[in-house]
Amino acid sequence: MFIHMSIHVPNPGHEQEVLDSMNRVRLAALGTPGLVLIGPWREDGGGRIVGIAMWETRAHWQAAMPTLFAIAEADDPDGVWHASPPERILLEDALALPPDDLVD
Numbered sequence: 001m002f003i004h005m006s007i008h009v010p011n012p013g014h015e016q017e018v019l020d021s022m023n024r025v026r027l028a029a030l031g032t033p034g035l036v037l038i039g040p041w042r043e044d045g046g047g048r049i050v051g052i053a054m055w056e057t058r059a060h061w062q063a064a065m066p067t068l069f070a071i072a073e074a075d076d077p078d079g080v081w082h083a084s085p086p087e088r089i090l091l092e093d094a095l096a097l098p099p100d101d102l103v104d
Helices: 015-029 058-075
Strands: 002-008 035-042 049-055 087-092
Touching (some): 015 049
Antiparallel strands (some): 002 087
16 A cells, blocks of 8 residues: 655635645546545644545556646646645555464
């Protein structure tokens, strides 16, 4: 499993534009090979919006990103909606398999 998270800090009054943009990307991504889950999430008690995309593998994410980033960049005016550039966090699956002697 591979997860791409983007943490957005919208400027006041631009929260809906950021959500709309993230939903455009979500709709465009639906049905993409390897996509497990994608969507925006609001921080409880804070002003951040977090985009989470779960993929079967990093390779699936890498194959889809040029198209999906192009959709977001085409619609979003630079520096207007965000207080700072979105932070990106990439997460690799770190589940450990049990040793062979513990598997039935």
